[in-house]
Amino acid sequence: MKPRRKNLEGRGLILAGHGSMFSPESALPIYRHAASLRACGAFAAVYECFWKEEPSYRNILHVVEEACVYLVPDFLSHGYFTREIVPREFGLVGPVTRRGSCEIRYCEPPGRHPRMAEAIAEQAAKTLGEIPSCGVALLLVGHGTDRNENSAQTAWEQAERIRASGRFAECSVAFLEQEPSVARWRELIASRDLAVVPFFLSEGKHSYVDIPRMMGLARQPRDPDFRNPQTTEKGRRVYYAGAAGMAPIVDQVILAQVDAFDEAHRMG
Amino acid sequence: MKLTEWVECRLARLAPPWMIGEIRISPGYLLTHRADAPEDPGLQLLSDWESLLELARFDAAGRFRPLRGAPGLRKGWRRGPLSIDELVADLQLLYPGAVAVWAAWEEERLVSTPFSETAGRQTGLYEGTRRLPADDLSLLVEEICTRGCLRRPLWYSFERPSGDRGEIPLLCPEVCHYFLHKARSRAAARKAA
Ligand code: SF4
Numbered sequence: 001m002k003p004r005r006k007n008l009e010g011r012g013l014i015l016a017g018h019g020s021m022f023s024p025e026s027a028l029p030i031y032r033h034a035a036s037l038r039a040c041g042a043f044a045a046v047y048e049c050f051w052k053e054e055p056s057y058r059n060i061l062h063v064v065e066e067a068c069v070y071l072v073p074d075f076l077s078h079g080y081f082t083r084e085i086v087p088r089e090f091g092l093v094g095p096v097t098r099r100g101s102c103e104i105r106y107c108e109p110p111g112r113h114p115r116m117a118e119a120i121a122e123q124a125a126k127t128l129g130e131i132p133s134c135g136v137a138l139l140l141v142g143h144g145t146d147r148n149e150n151s152a153q154t155a156w157e158q159a160e161r162i163r164a165s166g167r168f169a170e171c172s173v174a175f176l177e178q179e180p181s182v183a184r185w186r187e188l189i190a191s192r193d194l195a196v197v198p199f200f201l202s203e204g205k206h207s208y209v210d211i212p213r214m215m216g217l218a219r220q221p222r223d224p225d226f227r228n229p230q231t232t233e234k235g236r237r238v239y240y241a242g243a244a245g246m247a248p249i250v251d252q253v254i255l256a257q258v259d260a261f262d263e264a265h266r267m268g
Numbered sequence: 269m270k271l272t273e274w275v276e277c278r279l280a281r282l283a284p285p286w287m288i289g290e291i292r293i294s295p296g297y298l299l300t301h302r303a304d305a306p307e308d309p310g311l312q313l314l315s316d317w318e319s320l321l322e323l324a325r326f327d328a329a330g331r332f333r334p335l336r337g338a339p340g341l342r343k344g345w346r347r348g349p350l351s352i353d354e355l356v357a358d359l360q361l362l363y364p365g366a367v368a369v370w371a372a373w374e375e376e377r378l379v380s381t382p383f384s385e386t387a388g389r390q391t392g393l394y395e396g397t398r399r400l401p402a403d404d405l406s407l408l409v410e411e412i413c414t415r416g417c418l419r420r421p422l423w424y425s426f427e428r429p430s431g432d433r434g435e436i437p438l439l440c441p442e443v444c445h446y447f448l449h450k451a452r453s454r455a456a457a458r459k460a461a
Contacts, residue, residue, distance in 0.1 A: 021334040021449060024325055035317060052445050054336045055364030063368040065271060
């Protein structure tokens, strides 16, 4: 990780994830981001906590010791959890909250930061290997119509950044549960070859099963004989990438959100 | 005082080995399952955080453990020697919050949150927990907390930990999500009946 221009010494970082009581993979990216940010030493301490797993949001407040902590909701977009649950459980009153001797600075989710576009592109590039990305389309696939997250808007914004970067032949967005549906990928993408990046924080049923099934792919990432690329009708090649939130640089995107908070609120 | 310093001083005043939940902490900070003999050469060394996380999150049959306080931690491993910082970090993975809550308890600054307050804040899926009858609550505490978890639900009944020598108490100051989830199912079943 690059050296930091700002000294965060003495400050803590809380990553608040969703987690799951049934799907162990849901919390994994949060554990990874926390481990990587711990290793980079920018913060005095890094804490992970979850809505549906231990430690809970409430529990972590017993553990935090620093006088100033950044609270980053480890989500791809704003929604019910970042706007309602996290503020309520942490007792937030605004961007800056004092709780006893602790100041909590509530940052934006990493999925909304402009650098998240790099994480998405990185996932696509990884699956392409030696293939030049400029001849391949990137298809970003989100959930859509979720009463809990407004990820669709965020997915469009990130796709626009990727398009503007010129790194791929084209960049389109599709969804599982709203239009344009990922089932229509053949109409949405003009290029012969495409890299598919699930716009999800963690791997799970949506990325492993639902998207490949709706795309009509013969193999799903968990199948033992899964290979990249899969060649479909008319010789179109589909490269299936890992979920956006699993990109190794998401830890840097989180750091960027911490910096963005202090810049936006003119805090040191 | 930092939590790590507090733990170091506190452990020094207790006779080792120190026990927390299903974990034995031997001097030099070596961790094993409390049912394993720490000197057993057959114990597998867990050297990285990923393997410790696996241990905390999956049982011997590979099933996910959504409740860290539930008995059933895998045996046959060892970890350490650890620094005090590493010890506190490891315990945070195994029994999240337990060490900090223990310190707060001993320093008489632990505030527990009654069920009605936690349930009263809920919205969406968990709003139904507000209407859970008191009888159902005590049945659930018996089933989930007393029989299914090693923590003591201070949010339900105030009970002074036994203070056995070398035993670090596992205290629960506020109902966990696992419990809320069960309470929600119970409240929904009541409503449907
Ligand atoms: S609420 Fe009950 S089951 Fe949940 S952690 Fe506390 S004691 Fe254990």
